[in-house]
Amino acid sequence: MAFKTEKEPMPSKTATSNQEGIRRKMLISAEDYQRMGAAGVFADKPRVELIDGEIYTMSPFTPSHNGHVDKAAEFFTVNLFGKAKIRTQGSVRIDEFSELEPDIAILRFSENFYSDKQATAKDIHLIIEVAVHTLETDRTVKKQKYAEALIPEYWIVIPSKKAIEVYRKPEDGDYLEKNTCHKGDEWLFEAFNLTVKGSDLLI
Numbered sequence: 001m002a003f004k005t006e007k008e009p010m011p012s013k014t015a016t017s018n019q020e021g022i023r024r025k026m027l028i029s030a031e032d033y034q035r036m037g038a039a040g041v042f043a044d045k046p047r048v049e050l051i052d053g054e055i056y057t058m059s060p061f062t063p064s065h066n067g068h069v070d071k072a073a074e075f076f077t078v079n080l081f082g083k084a085k086i087r088t089q090g091s092v093r094i095d096e097f098s099e100l101e102p103d104i105a106i107l108r109f110s111e112n113f114y115s116d117k118q119a120t121a122k123d124i125h126l127i128i129e130v131a132v133h134t135l136e137t138d139r140t141v142k143k144q145k146y147a148e149a150l151i152p153e154y155w156i157v158i159p160s161k162k163a164i165e166v167y168r169k170p171e172d173g174d175y176l177e178k179n180t181c182h183k184g185d186e187w188l189f190e191a192f193n194l195t196v197k198g199s200d201l202l203i
Helices: 030-038 065-080 135-139 141-148
Strands: 048-051 054-057 083-087 092-095 098-100 104-108 125-132 155-156 163-171 174-182 186-189 192-199
Touching: 030 098, 054 155, 065 083, 065 104, 065 125, 065 192, 098 104, 098 141, 135 155, 141 155, 141 163, 141 174
Parallel strands: 125 155
Antiparallel strands: 048 054, 048 098, 083 104, 092 098, 104 125, 155 163, 163 174, 186 192
């Protein structure tokens, strides 16, 4: 499929203030976040993730969400077995203050499955989010975080639109390329030169 590249607007960043008397937030580091989890702070609570030092609850899974995550995971497991690790709804450390739980993360191959350390941005080939109730956040907050961390590719699967947004070429907190693909379209997952069809990810 021939893509027409769409230029994405650059997101604005909130300026920090150095004025005296301004109350500041106490941000939680990814290390402290892990310690909180180990201490049972999040037991019997909704799923959460850490973004820019703040803890956010995550949307509950719907049948459509689960089905699309399972379909994508199956496709990549079959096609990248022995070449990469397919992490499904597990955590990855994007920076010192962010530990997100994307729906799918395609990680560099690791013999021990990253059992002795957290996967970080440099270990990630691709992140996929399935947007059932989270499209605005996936297109803004998460896209900016993944671009800032230089994740090479970021895809958003949008079941309601039968579409997949493919973002590439991270630079200055945004992706320079955006392509919108549908069920009959094909494109390359560039890290592995793997042909992907929209029907491989959409139900």
